Amino acid sequence: MRDQKLDQLKKEYMDTPIPQGLDALVRKTLRENGVYSIPNKKVFRKLGAIAASIAIVFGVFVAEINSSPAFAKSMEEVPVVGNLVKVLTFREYTVKDKDYEAEIKVPQIQGLKDKKLENSINEKYLQESKKLYEKFMAEMQEMKKAGAGHKGVYSSYEVKTDNDTILSVGRSVLEVQADSYERVQYDTIDKKKQVLLTLPSLFKDDQYIQVISDNIKKQMREQMKKDQNVVYWLDDKEIDPSELFKQIKKDQSFYINKDGKLVIAFNQFDVAPGYMGAPEFTIPTDVLSNLLVGNEYIH
Amino acid sequence: MGKKTIEMQIADYVMKYQDSHYRLAYSIVKNSYDAQDVVQESITKAFSSKKSLKEPDYIKTWFYRIEVNTALDFLRKRNKTVPSDEEMLTGQDSGEYDEYQNFDLQKALDELPVNYRSVVILRYFEDLKIEEVAEVLNENINTVKTRLYKALQKLRITMSDVKED
Numbered sequence: 001m002r003d004q005k006l007d008q009l010k011k012e013y014m015d016t017p018i019p020q021g022l023d024a025l026v027r028k029t030l031r032e033n034g035v036y037s038i039p040n041k042k043v044f045r046k047l048g049a050i051a052a053s054i055a056i057v058f059g060v061f062v063a064e065i066n067s068s069p070a071f072a073k074s075m076e077e078v079p080v081v082g083n084l085v086k087v088l089t090f091r092e093y094t095v096k097d098k099d100y101e102a103e104i105k106v107p108q109i110q111g112l113k114d115k116k117l118e119n120s121i122n123e124k125y126l127q128e129s130k131k132l133y134e135k136f137m138a139e140m141q142e143m144k145k146a147g148a149g150h151k152g153v154y155s156s157y158e159v160k161t162d163n164d165t166i167l168s169v170g171r172s173v174l175e176v177q178a179d180s181y182e183r184v185q186y187d188t189i190d191k192k193k194q195v196l197l198t199l200p201s202l203f204k205d206d207q208y209i210q211v212i213s214d215n216i217k218k219q220m221r222e223q224m225k226k227d228q229n230v231v232y233w234l235d236d237k238e239i240d241p242s243e244l245f246k247q248i249k250k251d252q253s254f255y256i257n258k259d260g261k262l263v264i265a266f267n268q269f270d271v272a273p274g275y276m277g278a279p280e281f282t283i284p285t286d287v288l289s290n291l292l293v294g295n296e297y298i299h
Numbered sequence: 300m301g302k303k304t305i306e307m308q309i310a311d312y313v314m315k316y317q318d319s320h321y322r323l324a325y326s327i328v329k330n331s332y333d334a335q336d337v338v339q340e341s342i343t344k345a346f347s348s349k350k351s352l353k354e355p356d357y358i359k360t361w362f363y364r365i366e367v368n369t370a371l372d373f374l375r376k377r378n379k380t381v382p383s384d385e386e387m388l389t390g391q392d393s394g395e396y397d398e399y400q401n402f403d404l405q406k407a408l409d410e411l412p413v414n415y416r417s418v419v420i421l422r423y424f425e426d427l428k429i430e431e432v433a434e435v436l437n438e439n440i441n442t443v444k445t446r447l448y449k450a451l452q453k454l455r456i457t458m459s460d461v462k463e464d
Contacts, residue, residue: 005455273434278353
């Protein structure tokens with residue numbers, strides 16, 4: 001429970017007189033920054049009150065599972081990968097309720113000759129999506145029992161690169177509940193050799209960990225120098241050293257972009273405050289050239 | 300999400316929360332004109348650094364961060380020292396803000412160094428989570444908890460929920 005004194009302090013704080021001209025000042029400042037269609041402050045307030053009262057009433061819960069691959073396919077653009085290998089939406093889990101929402105798209109890779117590889121990737125996609133869906137349903141029931149709450153889970157995928165050699169598929173999960181949290185995972189496949197690429201497999205030895213980490217740190221510093229609102233947890237003396245970015249993991253998430261550059265990906269909150277999103281760093285190839293096994297993928 | 304431009308999202312946000320941000324600025328700079336300047340400058344800075352907002356859901360902590368930085372810069376420019384962590388709680392000179400102390404936000408709170416005051420304000424008055432306060436102030440969570448604890452001690456407030464959430 002809160003201390004009465006604190007409530008008293010808060011009350012005084014909230015009673016800070018707001019100058020009459022503040023609204024006009026804010027509007028003027030917005031116009032100076034190129035925003036002309038300025039929303040009305042009063043409308044927001046009303047909407048806020050209505051939204052708050054609605055939030056108590058729960059809507060009808062609808063769960064809809066598109067288990068027909070043909071149906072899911074027609075809903076989703078099918079990125080064609082080469083002539084044979086392609087990625088499509090195999091299944092979609094959808095939950096829409098007033099306060100709870102889930103959209104989980106399960107990708108499926110088709111056309112690999114190595115069926116074992118294909119199956120193992122697709123099974124992983126399916127299992128992870130299922131788990132996500134089940135976790136969401138369980139949490140929703142809990143929250144409903146407790147009487148209130150909002151939650152959203154959005155999982156989707158994106159083909160990052162698709163050329164003769166490489167297929168990079170990224171899957172992202174965004175969980176929203178008061179706060180939101182985004183995780184991103186990538187899988188990159190060599191279509192010719194039909195193998196799943198791992199980060200260590202691209203390099204001759206472990207030196208890449210240090211080299212890539214140093215390059216990322218350099219990029220972080222440059223970005224922070226340019227803009228004081230860009231923050232990475234890097235050199236800050238006040239931050240617990242264990243929370244600072246030191247180096248990438250041996251199997252750090254990565255993909256190879258359309259230009260054949262290595263891109264290192266972090267989850268939200270891994271190396272920076274939440275408002276920085278899920279950061280990505282493109283590593284210049286000249287930094288890596290001595291360490292790479294070959295220039296087949298990265299150039 | 301996604302349909303509105305980032306500019307419109309910033310505009311929506313500042314229109315909606317202008318009062319909160321004014322109060323926060325006022326609590327730091329202690330003067331209505333200066334607080335309005337801080338709000339104005341923060342909005343302009345938000346637009347010029349909109350690229351640093353990668354995740355629109357985090358506009359709140361992002362904007363608070365810009366505003367706190369702007370307000371602290373303001374104090375520095377006015378040659379008001381922003382006390383560092385440890386020099387703060389010992390031997391506070393309550394005369395420091397005298398010329399700006401026109402209104403009566405509780406004296407004890409006013410006498411706290413700004414680093415401590417802003418933690419209390421963000422956490423308990425603006426209702427940010429500890430993690431959000433840490434992001435806004437670019438401090439780690441433990442530092443924020445420590446400051447909160449010491450500040451409340453100074454205010455002689457007994458709390459049971461400081462350690463939690």
